[in-house]
Amino acid sequence: MENINNLKNRIWFLIGAILIFRIGSFIPIPGINVDVLQQFLIQKHNSVLEIFNLFSGGSLSRASIFALGVMPYISASIIIELLTVTCNFLKELKKEGELGRNKINQYTKFITFFLACIQSFSVIIGLPYIPGMKNIIIASGFEFYFPAVISLVTGTIFLMWLGELITEKGLGNGISLIIFSGILSGLPKSIANTIKYIFLHRLSVFYCLLVTIIMVLIIYLVVVIEQSQRNIIVYYARQQQNRHTYSKNSSYLPLKLNMAGVVPVIFSSSIILFPSMIATYFYNICNEKNNFLVFYYLYVLIIFYILFFIFFDYIFLFFYTGLIFNVNDTSDNLKKSGAFLPGIRPGIQTSKYIKKIVLRLTLIGSIYTVFICLTPEIMRYFLCVPFYFGGTSLLIIVVVIIDFITQVQTFIMSTQYKSVLKKAHLYLKT
Numbered sequence: 001m002e003n004i005n006n007l008k009n010r011i012w013f014l015i016g017a018i019l020i021f022r023i024g025s026f027i028p029i030p031g032i033n034v035d036v037l038q039q040f041l042i043q044k045h046n047s048v049l050e051i052f053n054l055f056s057g058g059s060l061s062r063a064s065i066f067a068l069g070v071m072p073y074i075s076a077s078i079i080i081e082l083l084t085v086t087c088n089f090l091k092e093l094k095k096e097g098e099l100g101r102n103k104i105n106q107y108t109k110f111i112t113f114f115l116a117c118i119q120s121f122s123v124i125i126g127l128p129y130i131p132g133m134k135n136i137i138i139a140s141g142f143e144f145y146f147p148a149v150i151s152l153v154t155g156t157i158f159l160m161w162l163g164e165l166i167t168e169k170g171l172g173n174g175i176s177l178i179i180f181s182g183i184l185s186g187l188p189k190s191i192a193n194t195i196k197y198i199f200l201h202r203l204s205v206f207y208c209l210l211v212t213i214i215m216v217l218i219i220y221l222v223v224v225i226e227q228s229q230r231n232i233i234v235y236y237a238r239q240q241q242n243r244h245t246y247s248k249n250s251s252y253l254p255l256k257l258n259m260a261g262v263v264p265v266i267f268s269s270s271i272i273l274f275p276s277m278i279a280t281y282f283y284n285i286c287n288e289k290n291n292f293l294v295f296y297y298l299y300v301l302i303i304f305y306i307l308f309f310i311f312f313d314y315i316f317l318f319f320y321t322g323l324i325f326n327v328n329d330t331s332d333n334l335k336k337s338g339a340f341l342p343g344i345r346p347g348i349q350t351s352k353y354i355k356k357i358v359l360r361l362t363l364i365g366s367i368y369t370v371f372i373c374l375t376p377e378i379m380r381y382f383l384c385v386p387f388y389f390g391g392t393s394l395l396i397i398v399v400v401i402i403d404f405i406t407q408v409q410t411f412i413m414s415t416q417y418k419s420v421l422k423k424a425h426l427y428l429k430t
Helices: 002-024 034-043 049-055 071-086 088-094 098-129 142-169 174-184 187-199 205-227 263-271 273-287 291-324 327-336 348-382 391-423
Strands: 229-236 239-241 244-246 251-256
Touching: 002 142, 002 174, 002 391, 071 088, 071 098, 071 142, 071 263, 071 291, 088 098, 098 142, 142 174, 174 391, 187 205, 205 348, 205 391, 229 348, 251 348, 263 291, 263 348, 263 391, 291 348, 327 348, 348 391
Parallel strands: none
Antiparallel strands: 229 251, 239 244
16 A cells, blocks of 8 residues: 555656646746747748747747756757767766766756756847747847846756656656656647647548548557567576586577667757758748748758758667667676577677677667658648647657656566565565
């Protein structure tokens, strides 16, 4: 009974934290004309700002203090991960265990603060220069810019703290759950708009049914791939103790099909975001002058977006997989524990064999991520889907739900295991 109450408390804490995030997304930045921003997002459906608005849970459309969301923290985490590979100081710090991880977390927070300052200042300064948003600032000056930048930076730092609190006292990864709730908050409005278009005869029921079936099939594919893994059978050498020979049972080395998860997708999207903003700026200018140039810029932007996304996604997927899964360390650990792969010599040959399998799995995973991320985008442009629900957001939602279910199951199993040990008088509190 105590274990069930503990699980309920964690779930209620998670719900309360998400409610705080949703309430904060309605607190506006002082000095910004929200009506101008909302009107711009309604008219410019192809704007990059719409993507920001989706990930922030609508905070950008309301000019909220949470408009930046947790994107500065994600960027800082990726920078730290990349520096860990090249910087010997961070390499040694990572090997120090809990103390080293705490130091790395502090560096991540400092970089988050620095990036939040830069991004908030860029957003506040750059918004009036976008065509159609000249009157977004009610009264410019130091009395506006300083509180606006402070509000955005404080909002990002608060979300970072809230995410860490969810990870500690709730269930699952706090940052992922904040992004998940922000994306999911726009789903009811999208469904309501679709139903409205059906009643206004702008969309046919057959067309909506077709789009729904495609989305369900994509979600099913994501679930299957994320749960798929390649099991490499591992045998253990026989051990002799007190003139008796013991033989351990065989086990498996599980390798996920998509080891890197959604991090490479988010990183590649961040890399191509700046050129997309420039292209969108020229598209908005052309939209006011020439319809032919509008058509030209729009489809050139789509083609280049797809090509650059595929290029960067492949690069970061292979790089990040090698970062989180070290083949040489895995081979050394197997050798030290007296384990070996059938027909493969321990050491270098085992490392080469596992590396070959990892490369094949990563290639399949890269094709899968590109397909999942680009299919909704292609549907949106060519099937005229009446709402934005990109492949990256779809992938994040499904992966976070799977991780949340796994966390709940792990928590239940761990509490049951502790209760069994207590009954056997083998469990000691630490």
